[in-house]
Amino acid sequence: MDERGGEVIKGTxxxxxxxxLEAGPMHGWGITELIQQHSDQLLxxxxxxxxxxxxxxxxxxxxxxxxxxxxNNRRARYYSLAPAGRKELAAGxxxxxRLSRGVDLVLGTARxxx
Amino acid sequence: xxxWLGDRLARIAASLRRGRVDAEVSEEFRxxxxxxxxxxxxxGLPPAEARRRALxxxxxxxxxxxxxxxxxxxxxxxxxxxxVRFGTRALRSSPRFAATLGLTIALAIGANxxxxxxxxxxxxxxxxxxxxxxxxxxxxxxxxxRVIHAVSPxxxxxxxxxxxxxxAIGTYRTRSWSRGERDAPETVRAAAVSHGLxxxxxVPVRLGRAFAEEEYRSGDDxxxxxxxxxxxxxxxxxxxxxxTLRFEGESRTVVGVLDPRFQIPGQGEPAEVLAPxxxxxxxxxxxxxxxxxxxxxxxxxxxxxAELERLSQRFRVENPDLVDGGDPTAPPRxxxxxxxxxxxxxxxxxxxxxxxxxxFVTLIGCANAANLLIARGLAxxxxxxxxxxxxxxxxxxxxxxxxESLLVSLAAGAVGLLLARVGIDALLALAPGALPRExxxxxxxxxxxxxxxxxxxxxxxxxxxxxxxxxxxxxLATLGRTGRGGSERRRGRETLIVAQVAIALVLVVSAALxxxxxxxxxxxxxxxxxxxxxxxxxxxxxxxxxGEKLVALERRVVEALGRRPGMVAAAAAANFPFERGLNFxxxxxxxxEVGEGAVEWRTVSPGYFETLSVPLLRGRxxxxxxxxRAPRVAIVxxxxxxxxxxxxxxxxxxxxxxxxxxxxxxxxxxxxxxxxGVVADVREIGLASPARRTVYTPRAQWSDGLDWPRFLARGPxxxxxxxxxGAVLGAIDDRIPPPSLETMPxxxxxxxxxxxxxxxxxxxxxxxxxxxxxxxxxxxxxxxxGQRTREIGIxxxxxxxxxTVLRLVVGRGLGLVAVGCVLGGVGAIGLTRLLRGMLFxxxxxxxxxxxxxxxxxxxxxxxxxxxxxxxxxxxxxVETLGAE
Numbered sequence: 002m003d004e005r006g007g008e009v010i011k012g013t014x015x016x017x018x019x020x021x022l023e024a025g026p027m028h029g030w031g032i033t034e035l036i037q038q039h040s041d042q043l044l045x046x047x048x049x050x051x052x053x054x055x056x057x058x059x060x061x062x063x064x065x066x067x068x069x070x071x072x073n074n075r076r077a078r079y080y081s082l083a084p085a086g087r088k089e090l091a092a093g094x095x096x097x098x099r100l101s102r103g104v105d106l107v108l109g110t111a112r113x114x115x
Numbered sequence: 116x117x118x119w120l121g122d123r124l125a126r127i128a129a130s131l132r133r134g135r136v137d138a139e140v141s142e143e144f145r146x147x148x149x150x151x152x153x154x155x156x157x158x159g160l161p162p163a164e165a166r167r168r169a170l171x172x173x174x175x176x177x178x179x180x181x182x183x184x185x186x187x188x189x190x191x192x193x194x195x196x197x198x199v200r201f202g203t204r205a206l207r208s209s210p211r212f213a214a215t216l217g218l219t220i221a222l223a224i225g226a227n228x229x230x231x232x233x234x235x236x237x238x239x240x241x242x243x244x245x246x247x248x249x250x251x252x253x254x255x256x257x258x259x260x261r262v263i264h265a266v267s268p269x270x271x272x273x274x275x276x277x278x279x280x281x282x283a284i285g286t287y288r289t290r291s292w293s294r295g296e297r298d299a300p301e302t303v304r305a306a307a308v309s310h311g312l313x314x315x316x317x318v319p320v321r322l323g324r325a326f327a328e329e330e331y332r333s334g335d336d337x338x339x340x341x342x343x344x345x346x347x348x349x350x351x352x353x354x355x356x357x358x359t360l361r362f363e364g365e366s367r368t369v370v371g372v373l374d375p376r377f378q379i380p381g382q383g384e385p386a387e388v389l390a391p392x393x394x395x396x397x398x399x400x401x402x403x404x405x406x407x408x409x410x411x412x413x414x415x416x417x418x419x420x421a422e423l424e425r426l427s428q429r430f431r432v433e434n435p436d437l438v439d440g441g442d443p444t445a446p447p448r449x450x451x452x453x454x455x456x457x458x459x460x461x462x463x464x465x466x467x468x469x470x471x472x473x474x475f476v477t478l479i480g481c482a483n484a485a486n487l488l489i490a491r492g493l494a495x496x497x498x499x500x501x502x503x504x505x506x507x508x509x510x511x512x513x514x515x516x517x518x519e520s521l522l523v524s525l526a527a528g529a530v531g532l533l534l535a536r537v538g539i540d541a542l543l544a545l546a547p548g549a550l551p552r553e554x555x556x557x558x559x560x561x562x563x564x565x566x567x568x569x570x571x572x573x574x575x576x577x578x579x580x581x582x583x584x585x586x587x588x589x590x591l592a593t594l595g596r597t598g599r600g601g602s603e604r605r606r607g608r609e610t611l612i613v614a615q616v617a618i619a620l621v622l623v624v625s626a627a628l629x630x631x632x633x634x635x636x637x638x639x640x641x642x643x644x645x646x647x648x649x650x651x652x653x654x655x656x657x658x659x660x661x662g663e664k665l666v667a668l669e670r671r672v673v674e675a676l677g678r679r680p681g682m683v684a685a686a687a688a689a690n691f692p693f694e695r696g697l698n699f700x701x702x703x704x705x706x707x708e709v710g711e712g713a714v715e716w717r718t719v720s721p722g723y724f725e726t727l728s729v730p731l732l733r734g735r736x737x738x739x740x741x742x743x744r745a746p747r748v749a750i751v752x753x754x755x756x757x758x759x760x761x762x763x764x765x766x767x768x769x770x771x772x773x774x775x776x777x778x779x780x781x782x783x784x785x786x787x788x789x790x791x792g793v794v795a796d797v798r799e800i801g802l803a804s805p806a807r808r809t810v811y812t813p814r815a816q817w818s819d820g821l822d823w824p825r826f827l828a829r830g831p832x833x834x835x836x837x838x839x840x841g842a843v844l845g846a847i848d849d850r851i852p853p854p855s856l857e858t859m860p861x862x863x864x865x866x867x868x869x870x871x872x873x874x875x876x877x878x879x880x881x882x883x884x885x886x887x888x889x890x891x892x893x894x895x896x897x898x899x900x901g902q903r904t905r906e907i908g909i910x911x912x913x914x915x916x917x918x919t920v921l922r923l924v925v926g927r928g929l930g931l932v933a934v935g936c937v938l939g940g941v942g943a944i945g946l947t948r949l950l951r952g953m954l955f956x957x958x959x960x961x962x963x964x965x966x967x968x969x970x971x972x973x974x975x976x977x978x979x980x981x982x983x984x985x986x987x988x989x990x991x992x993v994e995t996l997g998a999e
């Protein structure tokens with residue numbers, strides 16, 4: 002199987018990160034792993050975009066970060082959802098639904114309502 | 116402005132943090148890589164392969180790091196911006212607090228910058244000439260550290276001929292010349308420069324050429340002009356070379372124009388015209404030439420000094436007669452001296468002490484500033500606690516507080532610069548005569564840099580004090596408390612008070628010593644009565660008025676003065692008292708003994724002692740009959756008589772002016788003089804110096820080579836005097852400019868200007884320290900009363916008399932003051948030693964000054980304690996207890 006799978010579409014990465022963090026604080030590595038798992042290995046995240054995205058989101062106060070110790074006793078930076086991030090996630094979700102529905106309809110891949 | 120400064124600062128702070136940000140980012144990446152590697156290992160890959168795959172996945176590492184770090188840095192920067200914004204808002208919301216704080220610091224910084232600019236201009240800045248480190252002066256150590264920073268023509272020539280490490284050695288004499296024709300003469304600052312001076316100064320000629328070798332020997336018909344003079348007076352004429360100008364009624368040809376940078380170190384006002392100066396290589400007297408040298412390129416100072424040591428050895432061997440006996444273990448020798456050694460001298464210590472003193476005042480000011488901040492910190496404790504609870508780390512709080520105080524201190528620094536400008540002008544106005552290199556004292560880049568550095572240091576210092584006093588015990592602890600909390604803070608403030616009192620005491624003791632010393636100096640009897648004496652200085656006299664003609668002119672002026680109503684007496688003299696006179700070798704007829712060689716020699720006209728009210732002890736004073744036809748006579752001072760004829764009557768004894776080691780220095784001196792009178796000692800060269808042994812001779816008998824006269828008259832200093840004397844002089848020769856008028860008390864006052872300068876400055880610093888300390892003590896005690904209002908109320912409700920309450924509060928306040936006094940007292944005993952050289956008639960450990968200063972400080976501190984304490988006794992128990 003191609004390890005790389007589908008590259009995440011630009012702009013949706015932040016949304017995916019927010020969704021992952023909705024479940025609780027996680028470090029950068031964990032976020033890539035979770036995205037891959039939740040997408041049934043269809044999506045993989047390029048580290049080159051992951052970390053800049055995370056820092057950007059910290060700056061926009063969508064997420065906060067702090068150093069914590071993992072269950073294996075390693076120091077790692079954990080990111081967690083900030084209130085602004087929660088709102089952003091909600092807004093992003095509905096926007097995405099509309100967008101993907103629209104795209105599906107145009108491409109003719111949508112299952113027509115019976 | 117504040118925002119701009121904040122931004123700058125934030126940027127600087129961010130770049131300082133760059134290292135840490137990078138470290139955090141790479142730690143995060145390492146974690147990521149490790150996790151990825153582990154995953155591959157779990158899938159069965161060998162560790163090395165797993166690592167490689169993980170790295171492959173990760174992509175170009177440095178690039179990630181760069182991008183990630185950029186993001187990170189951005190974030191930190193924003194935090195700094197936030198703090199700057201927040202700080203600005205916080206300060207704007209309490210403008211009175213911000214203004215008080217800012218002004219305190221601005222004053223401190225301004226005073227520091229002003230003093231620093233003087234120190235920098237006078238002491239620190241290198242001379243504005245090429246390769247200033249190769250410049251030095253040569254002096255002569257008589258042995259045992261008696262150094263004069265000057266050499267004789269013979270010595271100058273000796274060094275110039277032999278020294279291999281020296282590229283050029285030169286000297287100069289300052290002159291005042293008149294230029295132009297009879298009708299409109301102008302006065303020109305001129306300098307006669309010896310062969311070698313231009314080379315030693317080391318700037319090229321701008322136009323034309325320098326003096327030629329032979330012109331230094333013969334030529335008094337050539338001049339060079341300064342760039343400024345060329346531009347202002349000669350119209351910047353490019354064809355000026357070869358033009359003839361008239362100076363002193365004689366024609367001289369311009370051969371060169373100097374570079375704008377040209378200046379002779381040590382000359383106050385730069386010379387406008389240079390003429391060649393011939394050095395008579397065999398003249399062994401007149402050891403009063405400043406010898407400027409330029410070392411050869413690449414030759415170290417110590418190499419030059421080493422060669423001078425060798426030359427000193429040769430000089431002693433070749434000229435045993437010129438070397439005083441002295442101490443054989445410390446023979447006389449040539450020494451190298453810096454510009455500061457030669458021209459700044461004692462002032463150097465004064466300036467550093469002023470700098471130290473103002474530093475002390477600044478510390479006290481900062482303590483007050485920190486106190487203000489801490490007091491405000493009390494009010495903000497809850498705000499800070501909330502921020503802590505919301506997740507701000509200690510570092511973040513510290514950063515915020517430091518940025519806040521930096522905002523204040525940088526703004527204060529800017530205001531301080533304005534104050535410094537005013538301060539510099541005030542200092543220069545107060546400074547004695549001319550500080551050397553006065554023109555270089557200015558608010559330049561160096562002072563700007565100093566001010567900026569000081570502002571940042573002050574801001575960080577008290578910001579940190581404040582923050583540490585606040586965050587020490589964990590602000591969370593204070594969240595739960597409703598009380599006014601913070602015994603930490605109180606202890607911080609109390610420590611500051613102790614320090615303030617200690618420092619203030621040192622300053623007040625210093626001021627007390629200087630004031631006492633100054634009072635003693637003023638009380639010194641100068642040996643004559645300066646009150647009511649007018650001093651008249653003449654402008655430049657035409658060179659044709661010399662010898663007999665000059666004596667005649669003097670007589671006319673003295674007569675004119677005597678005719679004026681109210682004038683009691685008048686006389687001419689070569690120098691006013693407190694101006695240096697001639698230092699001249701004089702022998703006693705019939706004795707081989709050389710004595711100390713030189714004594715003070717002053718030529719005066721009849722009426723001199725009467726005008727100054729110098730008491731005549733024996734014999735008679737000069738009369739009009741003591742003229743060139745009469746036998747030469749002299750009057751000696753009591754100190755002179757006591758030294759050479761102890762217990763004898765000096766009247767009728769003979770002295771020999773200009774006879775040195777058995778030789779007459781010039782044929783004109785031959786003959787000797789009869790002592791006809793003894794007058795009381797006069798402190799001719801300054802109140803602080805004991806009277807020198809002095810010989811007076813009548814001007815009429817020494818008309819050859821007579822110095823220009825000054826005039827003294829006892830009577831009213833009426834401005835109409837100038838016009839009248841101007842008319843008398845004009846009738847003699849219309850080229851003589853009108854005279855200028857001074858008074859003897861003013862001259863006396865100017866002679867102690869240095870002492871007045873430092874006494875006034877240190878006293879005002881001490882006063883400032885005292886006031887600042889009083890404010891500090893007041894603030895702390897007032898806070899104490901405020902904190903304990905409840906307790907005091909309870910005590911009073913339980914029947915404690917007002918006196919007990921007063922004792923409670925005052926006791927605490929004065930306890931702190933006492934601790935400060937003990938520390939300050941010890942410090943004062945140690946530090947006032949530095950003042951030793953500046954004190955006259957009082958020792959650095961003078962008990963009156965120390966105890967008196969202690970008394971003053973205690974009194975002020977007691978008042979500052981008592982005022983708020985009194986409020987405590989007015990506490991109404993019922994109100995206070997009901998209040999909470």
